[in-house]
Amino acid sequence: MATIFDMETVALDDQDSALLIIDQTQLPGRREILRLKDQKSIWDAIYLLKVRGAPAIGVAAAFGIYLAAKEIDEDTFDDFYKRFEEARDYLDSARPTAVNLSWALRRMDSVVRENREKTVPEIKSLLLREANEIKAEDIRVCCSIGENGLKLLKPGMGLLTHCNAGQLATSKYGTATAPMYLGQERGYGFHVFCDETRPLLQGARLTAFELQEAGIDTTLICDNMAPSVMKQGWVDAVFVGCDRVAANGDAANKIGTSYVALAAKHFHIPFYVCAPTSTIDMACKTGADIHIELRPAEEVTEMWYEKRMAPEGVKVYNPSFDVTDAEFITAIITEYGVAYPPYDVSLKEIFEQKAKAER
Numbered sequence: 001m002a003t004i005f006d007m008e009t010v011a012l013d014d015q016d017s018a019l020l021i022i023d024q025t026q027l028p029g030r031r032e033i034l035r036l037k038d039q040k041s042i043w044d045a046i047y048l049l050k051v052r053g054a055p056a057i058g059v060a061a062a063f064g065i066y067l068a069a070k071e072i073d074e075d076t077f078d079d080f081y082k083r084f085e086e087a088r089d090y091l092d093s094a095r096p097t098a099v100n101l102s103w104a105l106r107r108m109d110s111v112v113r114e115n116r117e118k119t120v121p122e123i124k125s126l127l128l129r130e131a132n133e134i135k136a137e138d139i140r141v142c143c144s145i146g147e148n149g150l151k152l153l154k155p156g157m158g159l160l161t162h163c164n165a166g167q168l169a170t171s172k173y174g175t176a177t178a179p180m181y182l183g184q185e186r187g188y189g190f191h192v193f194c195d196e197t198r199p200l201l202q203g204a205r206l207t208a209f210e211l212q213e214a215g216i217d218t219t220l221i222c223d224n225m226a227p228s229v230m231k232q233g234w235v236d237a238v239f240v241g242c243d244r245v246a247a248n249g250d251a252a253n254k255i256g257t258s259y260v261a262l263a264a265k266h267f268h269i270p271f272y273v274c275a276p277t278s279t280i281d282m283a284c285k286t287g288a289d290i291h292i293e294l295r296p297a298e299e300v301t302e303m304w305y306e307k308r309m310a311p312e313g314v315k316v317y318n319p320s321f322d323v324t325d326a327e328f329i330t331a332i333i334t335e336y337g338v339a340y341p342p343y344d345v346s347l348k349e350i351f352e353q354k355a356k357a358e359r
C-alpha cells in the first residue's frame with residue numbers, strides 16, 4: 001500500500017535509545033522529526049498531540065515505557081517493578097479517552113510480571129521485543145481493516161471521514177483510511193470528503209494532506225457542511241476511526257463524529273466505525289462509562305496558529321471526543337471481520353475469533 005512518508009509515524013532510533021515521532025502539530029507545513037528520550041517529553045508529546053490517534057498513542061506508550069525501563073538502575077525485581085509502575089502510571093495519565101494507551105501499557109506490564117524470575121536485563125530486552133510486536137501488530141491490523149472495509153465498497157463511491165484515522169494516527173495505513181489507500185491501489189477511484197475537524201483541524205491538516213499526497217481525489221469541507229454534501233448525494237459511505245468502543249457498540253471518537261452519524265442516518269448513508277480490537281474495551285459496558293477528555297479552552301478561542309478570535313473571558317466547553325450511540329453505527333470493522341448489530345453479541349464473537357487465532 002502507498003504511504004506518504006519514508007519515516008513511520010512512531011519508531012525507535014537505531015540504538016533503541018530514543019522515540020522518534022513526526023511532530024503532527026507542525027503538519028502539513030513542516031516535517032519535523034522529534035527525538036524524545038525522557039518521560040516528560042514523551043508525556044508532553046502525547047498530551048500536546050505531537051503524536052496522536054489511538055493506535056499511534058499506544059505504540060508511542062509501548063516504546064516510551066521501554067525507554068523508561070531501560071533507565072531503571074535496580075538489580076532486584078521488586079525494586080525494578082516499583083519504578084516501572086511509577087513510569088507506567090505517569091504515561092497512562094497523558095490522555096484518558098483512547099484506550100490504546102492503557103491497553104499497550106497493560107501489555108508491557110504483563111511482560112514484566114510474567115517474567116519476574118528473570119534478571120532485570122532480560123526483562124528489559126523482553127520489553128523491547130513486546131513494544132516492537134505491538135507496532136508490527138498495529139501495521140498488520142490496519143491492513144486487515146483495509147481489506148475488510150474495502151469489501152463493503154464499490155468503485156467510484158464517494159466517502160466521508162472525520163478527524164484523522166489515517167497513517168499518522170497509526171503505525172502505517174490508518175484504520176478508516178486503510179480501505180481508501182487499498183482502493184486507490186486497486187483502481188477504485190474513490191472521492192473522499194474530509195471534515196476539517198474543529199478545533200484542532202486534524203481533518204484539514206492531516207487527513208486532507210495524507211490522502212492528497214497518496215493521490216486520492218480529496219475534498220476538504222468544514223464540519224458543518226457534511227449534511228449538505230450528503231444531501232447532494234455525493235457520499236455513499238462514512239468511515240471513521242475511534243478511540244474506545246464499549247461492549248454495546250457505543251463508540252467514542254473525535255468531537256463531531258456523532259453529528260456526522262446523525263446526518264448519515266437521516267440520509268440513509270452507511271456509517272462505519274473502523275476499530276482495531278485494541279480499541280474495543282469490553283470492560284466498558286456503554287458509552288456512558290467512557291471518560292471524555294476535556295481540553296484547554298484556547299483550542300477553541302484561538303486558531304491553530306495562535307490568533308485570538310473569541311472575546312476574552314468567554315466561557316468555553318471543549319470536549320475532545322463524543323460518543324456515537326450504537327444505534328447510529330451500521331457496522332464496526334475490525335481486523336477479525338465486520339461486526340453488525342446487536343453489538344453485544346457480535347463484538348463477543350469477534351473476540352472469540354481473536355482468541356481462536358491466538359491459540
Ligand SMILES: CSC[C@@H](O)[C@@H](O)C(=O)COP(=O)(O)O
Nearest residue numbers: 052053054163165169241242254
Ligand atoms: C485510528 S485513530 C482513531 C481516533 O484516535 C481518531 O479518529 C481521533 O479521534 C484522534 O483524536 P486526537 O485527539 O487527534 O488524538
